[in-house]
Amino acid sequence: MSLRPILIHPDPRLKTQAAPIEAVTDQIRTLAEDMLETMYDAPGIGLAAPQIGVMSRIIVMDAVKDEGVAPRPMALLNPEIIWSSEDRKIAEEGCLSIPEQYAEVERPAEVEVRWLGLDGEMHQERFDGLWAVCVQHEIDHLDGRLFIDYLKPLKRQMITRKMQKLKREKARG
Numbered sequence: 667m668s669l670r671p672i673l674i675h676p677d678p679r680l681k682t683q684a685a686p687i688e689a690v691t692d693q694i695r696t697l698a699e700d701m702l703e704t705m706y707d708a709p710g711i712g713l714a715a716p717q718i719g720v721m722s723r724i725i726v727m728d729a730v731k732d733e734g735v736a737p738r739p740m741a742l743l744n745p746e747i748i749w750s751s752e753d754r755k756i757a758e759e760g761c762l763s764i765p766e767q768y769a770e771v772e773r774p775a776e777v778e779v780r781w782l783g784l785d786g787e788m789h790q791e792r793f794d795g796l797w798a799v800c801v802q803h804e805i806d807h808l809d810g811r812l813f814i815d816y817l818k819p820l821k822r823q824m825i826t827r828k829m830q831k832l833k834r835e836k837a838r839g
């Protein structure tokens with residue numbers, strides 16, 4: 667297993683649609699392990715493959731927050747939202763590709779997701795609370811969409827400029 671560098675917005679790969687995964691191979695299993703390790707190390711509760719420059723439809727997440735509750739690392743291949751609640755909820759979101767920037771985003775409160783597991787089987791589950799926010803945020807990444815795309819243009823531009831400055835500073839070292 668190894669840590670993978672996380673791309674920082676703006677980056678064209680973060681605006682690109684990712685391709686479906688054809689089969690669960692050893693390469694995909696290693697990718698999922700690397701993504702989970704990278705996510706926990708960051709630390710974050712979700713990570714999508716495009717964020718490490720891999721343009722495949724795979725996300726990992728673990729939205730267990732409470733201490734004393736066992737972690738639940740999940741890897742979802744080709745995840746698809748097959749049902750969304752009419753009930754919507756506003757939650758504060760952040761993103762490992764947009765460090766230290768947070769904003770409120772409104773999304774369906776509950777979603778039902780179908781995906782291919784690393785076990786080669788199809789899975790289906792309904793998510794609510796933080797899990798629902800996380801899975802929708804990560805699936806957005808697979809379609810080249812970031813949480814700041816839901817914000818008003820002015821706020822989005824402000825965050826983008828901050829990220830450009832951060833990237834310039836990082837490049838200088």
Ligand SMILES: [Zn+2]
Binds near residue numbers: 807
């Ligand atoms: Zn994100």
